[in-house]
Amino acid sequence: xxxxxxxxxxxxAESAKExxxxxxxxxxxxxxxxxxxxxxxLNAMLKMMEENEPQIVAALRDDLSKPELESSIQEIxxxxxxxxxxxxxxxxxxxxxxxxxxxxxxxxxxxxxSEPLGVVLVISAWNYPFMLSLDPVVGAIAAGNxxxxxxxxxxxxxxxxxxxxVADYLxxxxxxxxxxxxxxxxxLLEQKWDKILYTGNARTARIVMAAASxxxxxxxxxxxxxxxxxxxxxxxxQVATRRIIAGKWGCNNGQACVSxxxxxxxxxxxxxxVDSFICELERFYGENPLESKDLSRxxxxxxxxxxxxxxxxxxxxxxxxxxxxxxxxxxxxxxxILLDVPQHSLIMTEExxxxxxxxxxxxxxxxxxxxxxxxxxxxxxxxxxxNNKKLKQKFVATVSAGGxxxxxxxxxxxxxxxxxxxxxxxxxxxxxxxxxxxxxSHKKAVLYRGFTCDVSVRYPPYTRGKLRLLQALISGSFxxxxxxxxxxxxx
Amino acid sequence: xGSKSEDKAVFDTExxxxxxxxxxxxxxxxxxxxxxxxxxxLIAMLNMLxxxELQIVSALRDDLSKPELESSIYEIxxxKNSCKLALKExxxxxxxxxxxxxxxxxxxxxxxxSEPLGVVFVISAWNYPFLLSLDPMVGAIAAGNxxxxxxxxxxxxxxxxxxxxxxxxxDGSCIxxxxxxxxxxxxLLEQKWDKIFYTGNGRVARIVMAAAAxxxxxxxxxxxxxxxxxxxxxxxxKVATRRIIAGKWGCNNGQACVSxxxxxxxxxxxxxxVDSFKCELQQFYGKNPLESKDLSRxxxxxxxxxxxxxxxxxxxxxxxxxxxxxxxxxxxxxxxILLDVPINSLIMKEExxxxxxxxxxxxxxxxxFDMxxxxxxxxxxxxxxxNNNKLKEKFVAEVSAGGxxxxxxxxxxxxxxxxxxxxxxxxxxxxxxxxxxxxxSHKKAVLYKGFSGDSSLRYPPYTRGKLRLLQALLSGSIxRIIRAxxxx
Numbered sequence: 001x002x003x004x005x006x007x008x009x010x011x012x013a014e015s016a017k018e019x020x021x022x023x024x025x026x027x028x029x030x031x032x033x034x035x036x037x038x039x040x041x042l043n044a045m046l047k048m049m050e051e052n053e054p055q056i057v058a059a060l061r062d063d064l065s066k067p068e069l070e071s072s073i074q075e076i077x078x079x080x081x082x083x084x085x086x087x088x089x090x091x092x093x094x095x096x097x098x099x100x101x102x103x104x105x106x107x108x109x110x111x112x113x114s115e116p117l118g119v120v121l122v123i124s125a126w127n128y129p130f131m132l133s134l135d136p137v138v139g140a141i142a143a144g145n146x147x148x149x150x151x152x153x154x155x156x157x158x159x160x161x162x163x164x165x166v167a168d169y170l171x172x173x174x175x176x177x178x179x180x181x182x183x184x185x186x187x188l189l190e191q192k193w194d195k196i197l198y199t200g201n202a203r204t205a206r207i208v209m210a211a212a213s214x215x216x217x218x219x220x221x222x223x224x225x226x227x228x229x230x231x232x233x234x235x236x237x238q239v240a241t242r243r244i245i246a247g248k249w250g251c252n253n254g255q256a257c258v259s260x261x262x263x264x265x266x267x268x269x270x271x272x273x274v275d276s277f278i279c280e281l282e283r284f285y286g287e288n289p290l291e292s293k294d295l296s297r298x299x300x301x302x303x304x305x306x307x308x309x310x311x312x313x314x315x316x317x318x319x320x321x322x323x324x325x326x327x328x329x330x331x332x333x334x335x336x337i338l339l340d341v342p343q344h345s346l347i348m349t350e351e352x353x354x355x356x357x358x359x360x361x362x363x364x365x366x367x368x369x370x371x372x373x374x375x376x377x378x379x380x381x382x383x384x385x386x387n388n389k390k391l392k393q394k395f396v397a398t399v400s401a402g403g404x405x406x407x408x409x410x411x412x413x414x415x416x417x418x419x420x421x422x423x424x425x426x427x428x429x430x431x432x433x434x435x436x437x438x439x440x441s442h443k444k445a446v447l448y449r450g451f452t453c454d455v456s457v458r459y460p461p462y463t464r465g466k467l468r469l470l471q472a473l474i475s476g477s478f479x480x481x482x483x484x485x486x487x488x489x490x491x
Numbered sequence: 492x493g494s495k496s497e498d499k500a501v502f503d504t505e506x507x508x509x510x511x512x513x514x515x516x517x518x519x520x521x522x523x524x525x526x527x528x529x530x531x532x533l534i535a536m537l538n539m540l541x542x543x544e545l546q547i548v549s550a551l552r553d554d555l556s557k558p559e560l561e562s563s564i565y566e567i568x569x570x571k572n573s574c575k576l577a578l579k580e581x582x583x584x585x586x587x588x589x590x591x592x593x594x595x596x597x598x599x600x601x602x603x604x605s606e607p608l609g610v611v612f613v614i615s616a617w618n619y620p621f622l623l624s625l626d627p628m629v630g631a632i633a634a635g636n637x638x639x640x641x642x643x644x645x646x647x648x649x650x651x652x653x654x655x656x657x658x659x660x661x662d663g664s665c666i667x668x669x670x671x672x673x674x675x676x677x678x679l680l681e682q683k684w685d686k687i688f689y690t691g692n693g694r695v696a697r698i699v700m701a702a703a704a705x706x707x708x709x710x711x712x713x714x715x716x717x718x719x720x721x722x723x724x725x726x727x728x729k730v731a732t733r734r735i736i737a738g739k740w741g742c743n744n745g746q747a748c749v750s751x752x753x754x755x756x757x758x759x760x761x762x763x764x765v766d767s768f769k770c771e772l773q774q775f776y777g778k779n780p781l782e783s784k785d786l787s788r789x790x791x792x793x794x795x796x797x798x799x800x801x802x803x804x805x806x807x808x809x810x811x812x813x814x815x816x817x818x819x820x821x822x823x824x825x826x827x828i829l830l831d832v833p834i835n836s837l838i839m840k841e842e843x844x845x846x847x848x849x850x851x852x853x854x855x856x857x858x859x860f861d862m863x864x865x866x867x868x869x870x871x872x873x874x875x876x877x878n879n880n881k882l883k884e885k886f887v888a889e890v891s892a893g894g895x896x897x898x899x900x901x902x903x904x905x906x907x908x909x910x911x912x913x914x915x916x917x918x919x920x921x922x923x924x925x926x927x928x929x930x931x932s933h934k935k936a937v938l939y940k941g942f943s944g945d946s947s948l949r950y951p952p953y954t955r956g957k958l959r960l961l962q963a964l965l966s967g968s969i970x971r972i973i974r975a976x977x978x979x
Contacts, residue, residue: 028864069953069961077965099908105899110909115891117914194915206704213700216693216714218919221707236942246949284951294951373519387942396937400606403936408596411938417590418601418936423608424685428709430934443921445894445909446887447902451727451878458737460775460785462560470560474568474905475575 011180016187019176023119023146026173033116033144038090041141041170042083045134048169049076049083055161056130062157063129065297065331066252074251075131078414082135085416085433086142093142093437101447103476108449114441116144117218118194123185123208125199126154126299127255127353132222133162136197137175139436145195146174150188152200153181154299193217195440199257202425220429220439223422224351225379226261229409230368230395232386233269240385240407241276245284247383247409249335253296254355255303258381258403258410261352263359264368270361274339277357278322281335289334290327298331298354307333307354310347319358365391369398378402378424383409402426502671507678510667514610514637517665524607524635529581532632532661533574536625539660540567540574546652547621553648554620556788556822557743565742566621569905573626576907576924577633584633584928592938594964599940605932607635608709609685614676614699616690617645617790618746618844623713624653627688628666630927636686637665641679643691644672645790684708686931690748693868693916711920711930714913715748715842716870720900721859721886722756722764723877731876731898732767736775738874738900740826744787745846746794749872749894749901752843754850755859761852765812765830768848772813772826780825781818789822789845798824798845801838810849856882860889868916869893874900893917 009015031037049056056076060066066075096111120140124133133151140147149166151159163177178184189196189211198208199222212219229244248260265273285292298304308326311317316338317324323336338358341347347358362368365386372382382401386392392406402422403412412418413432421430431439457466457473465484472480500506522528540547544567551557551566577584587602611631615624624642631638640657642650654668669675680687680702689699690713703710720735739751756764776783789795795817802808802815807829814827829849832838838849853859856877863873873892877883883897893913894903903909904923912921922930948957948964956975963971 067951067953069958072958073949073961073965077962081965099906101906101908104905105902108902108906110903110906112910113887115914202707205707209704209707210701213697213704216696216700216712216916216919223707236945239942239945242945242947242950250949250951286952292951294953392939396604396935400933401935403938405938405940407940407942408599408938411596411599411940412601412936414595415590415592415599415601415936415938417592418938419603419934420936423606423933423935425707428707442891442914443910444887444892444914445903445906445911447894447896447899447906447909448883449896449898449902451730451898454730454733456733458564458741459733460558460741460783461777462558462785467560467563470564471568474564474572 011178011184011187013187013190016178016191019148019178020119020191020193023148023174023176027116027118027146031171032141032146032174035091035094037171037174038141038144039087041175042087042138044169045138046080046083048165049080052165056158059157059161060130063126063155064252064299067294067296069294070250070252070296071130075128078131079134079138081414082138082416082432082436086138086437089434090142090437093434096446099445104474105447105449107453108447110445110447113444113446114143114437115444117440117442119146119148120195120197120440121188121193122147122149123196123198123200124149124151126152127252127257129155129158130162132199136199136431136436139431140197140440141175142437143440145440147176148188149175149177150185151177151179153179195219197429197431197439198222205427220421220431221427222257222420222429222431223380223425223427224257224353225377225401225422225426226351226375227258227379227381227383227401228368228372229260229263229383230365230385231263231265231269231273232365232384232388232391233266235385235387235407237272237276238280241273241280243408244385245277245280245335248357249281249285249295249355251410253298254357255296255299255353256410258413259353260357260383260409261379262348263357264362264371265359266365267361267363270339270359273359274321274337277337281322285335289323290325290330290332295332295335295355298333301328301331303354304328304331304333307352307356310352310356311336313346316341316345316347323355366394369394372399378422378426380422380426381405381410381412400424502669502675502678504678504681507682510639510669511610511682511684514639514665514667518607518609518637522662523632523637523665526582526585528662529632529635530578532666533578533629535660536629537571537574539656540571543652543656547649550648550652551621554617554646555743555790558785558787560785561741561743561787566619569622570625570629573629573907573923573927577629577928580925581633581928584925587937590936594967596938596940598944599938601936601938604935604937605634605928606935608931608933610637610639611686611688611931612679612682612684613638613640614687614689614691615640615642617643618743618748620646620649621653623690627690627922627927630922631688631931632666633928634931636931638667639679640666640668641676642668642670644670686710688922688930689713696918711912711922712918713748713911713922714871714916714918715844716868716892716913716917717752717842717866718749718870718872718874718892719859719863720751720754720874721856721876722754722760723856723875723879723882724757724760725878726876726898728763728767729771732764732771734899735876736768736771736826739848740772740776740786740846742901744789745848746787746790746844747901749904750844751848751874751900752870753839754848755853755856755862756850757856758852758854761830761850764850765828768828769813776826780814781816781821781823786823786826786846789824792819792822794845795819795822795824798843798847801843801847802827804837807832807836807838812850814846857885860885863890869914871913871917872896872901872903891915
């Protein structure tokens with residue numbers, strides 16, 4: 001662990017270059033490629049979490065006032081699960097995948113070999129600072145890479161803890177944490193990486209991809225968007241409401257990339273829905289939600305001001321049907337529901353990322369799809385609550401988002417057999433489960449041949465007979481092959 | 492097909508914007524998403540290839556002096572194959588893929604749905620102008636997208652023919668060809684695409700990726716590099732030599748992204764190897780290869796000059812072991828072999844992309860791997876000729892390239908079950924076969940739940956009991972679950 005003076009030394013482009021150089025040497029030595037190394041690192045990570053759960057929970061409380069249950073389940077347990085899945089499946093993932101070959105290269109055999117990319121950079125976010133840092137690192141390690149992790153400076157306690165824990169538990173010559181903000185991140189982005197995985201917002205993502213383009217570094221960008229929830233009538237309203245609340249306020253108080261951003265429901269159902277929310281919100285957070293220990297606070301005053309601005313806009317503030325209370329000193333905003341806000345309001349233009357939930361009204365629920373698609377940008381997730389099979393089918397066929405859930409919110413993240421990633425403005429690439437392993441691997445095609453059966457038809461001098469035979473061979477038509485052979489022997 | 496006055500109109504940013512808007516409208520109307528549309532387009536492409544083979548061969552002869560067999564097999568037949576494969580497998584590719592769900596979301600079901608990305612942009616290259624334009628397009632169509640194709644202006648006859656044929660055979664409201672050079676490509680790159688597929692060189696690739704970054708557009712970059720060939724002793728030298736020749740001079744005269752670029756062999760095997768090359772090269776191309784009809788020419792005088800410069804460098808020109816003859820008027824360079832050139836010569840630094848084949852010597856063949864890995868950028872392909880199993884294993888384990896072939900060159904491109912793409916400087920992403928379909932699709936995760944089995948554990952108010960039970964559930968440990976339940 002670095003002394004205070006060492007920490008104060010600026011981490012500039014030169015330092016970044018040294019770090020990459022060191023990691024590249026470690027990678028070139030073959031250290032990270034062995035199954036044993038990967039397995040020890042993942043086991044060390046498990047141990048790290050098991051032995052430091054209270055510290056992690058405390059750091060998340062410092063940074064976000066995140067409730068213990070959320071920290072324990074949504075952050076720590078998720079990463080533990082990723083480690084466990086990787087440890088269990090890694091041998092299988094690492095095995096080359098046989099590929100069938102055709103007549104064209106007969107006799108031959110082929111396989112697709114997963115190869116580590118090399119030295120990768122993971123840039124994390126502030127809202128799930130622990131999970132979004134280590135989950136990608138699990139994939140990078142499982143795939144055999146050396147890693148630099150840059151946690152978000154907006155969650156400083158977690159960043160510091162991560163730096164300390166990773167240095168203590170993981171292999172420092174191959175896995176490093178660099179703390180800092182824009183200068184340090186820029187210094188890192190100037191280097192040549194074999195992959196960059198960035199979690200955050202679209203504005204910074206453009207900068208990351210532009211930096212990556214200088215070195216032709218492939219990127220995964222995990223961004224966000226306005227995740228809509230379509231609520232049909234004739235459903236179990238209590239369960240639906242609870243699940244929306246859990247995905248919104250129960251996920252870092254709405255500050256999550258897959259949190260329900262806004263609701264679309266029919267004019268005729270709106271009141272029932274609002275009443276249900278009011279009822280369940282009180283059941284969950286009590287009569288005085290500003291005091292509830294089960295809600296994260298707003299991360300900082302910048303975001304508090306941003307969210308306040310959304311609420312204070314003309315023609316929006318009057319639409320508040322529940323909540324709206326604020327406590328600036330404690331950075332608290334109560335769960336707030338707005339009904340029928342204008343389409344062009346700020347709260348309907350930008351990603352909310354907070355405890356405000358607008359409800360948009362339509363005549364019939366099928367109109368929701370147009371509302372979502374006309375917004376122009378594709379969100380990271382979209383949700384639909386319905387019992388209507390046809391509506392589910394239309395939803396899946398029509399709504400483009402990173403991922404969809406029918407009759408729940410956010411839980412698809414826990415299924416490691418589903419790729420987690422965005423599309424369009426919500427991102428590119430995906431991870432979780434084997435997708436994490438794949439995203440940090442190069443899928444190398446390998447074809448094996450022997451020296452027998454050398455088909456001379458491909459060699460010059462080119463003749464009409466050879467041409468015909470090759471055409472037949474490639475088309476795979478046996479008749480054509482036989483005809484050409486006959487023709488060839490004749491000539 | 493535009494009239495003469497329309498053709499002369501400048502294709503600027505505004506034109507590009509209009510075109511993208513039109514294609515987006517077609518896409519939003521759902522036209523390209525149907526199975527029927529995709530099938531009709533692929534069948535139309537097959538017809539297009541079948542009915543115009545002569546014109547295509549002729550255009551390739553104009554642009555590259557490409558021999559008919561190479562045009563017919565490596566461009567047209569490969570393309571037909573891609574179309575047929577997509578037609579055969581597309582229904583299966585389009586089907587959602589079921590995904591297993593776990594206890595954490597029980598009861599639930601899940602699937603991964605392949606969705607077209609939308610409006611995609613394909614930028615092609617000059618060396619295989621038909622294959623590299625239409626092969627990505629097959630994938631884009633099979634995946635249900637609208638497309639703009641920008642063929643290379645360095646192969647103008649092919650570009651013009653492509654524009655004409657695509658307009659004549661394919662659905663003009665969803666698939667367009669834009670001819671032109673840097674200005675037109677730049678105008679197109681300013682637009683927001685749902686994917687860009689670029690084949691070409693690293694310098695332009697950086698420009699493409701930077702442009703894509705502005706719109707967060709995902710990309711596939713199919714680039715190149717110096718594809719090495721390691722030649723061991725104890726092999727069938729004749730077959731090996733022929734296969735190297737076929738991959739080098741038999742592929743557009745070395746102007747192919749996966750052509751063998753240089754050879755590494757042991758000092759005491761070099762002479763045998765060179766002799767074998769001399770023998771087989773003569774068998775293939777005769778005593779006067781500058782006159783052979785079975786060799787493409789150098790594409791233009793720029794590249795001719797570039798290659799001449801590589802040959803004329805000090806300490807390199809003296810290493811010519813075979814060939815070296817040039818005909819500037821006809822843009823021909825004879826198959827040329829150089830033996831033991833300096834490692835830091837120009838011919839060993841940049842991708843050759845022509846009919847020059849340097850041979851680098853090592854003491855023993857195992858040293859080749861370090862040489863390749865320390866040479867810098869990862870190539871698009873690497874080749875090894877050997878009968879030694881251990882050497883094969885080491886090769887596959889240690890050499891990083893887009894793809895590897897043992898005991899042949901370039902043929903892995905023909906196998907549609909193998910992803911074709913680069914790594915590092917040789918590119919990102921891949922295609923061919925189902926990989927083409929996947930490259931132009933969004934893999935959308937979908938989770939289905941019902942309203943039954945709603946566990947209140949996840950809901951506030953958060954209690955210690957709920958926390959313990961949730962931890963137990965996630966750990967999957969039955970014992971822990973029971974303990975937690977009892978405790979609660």
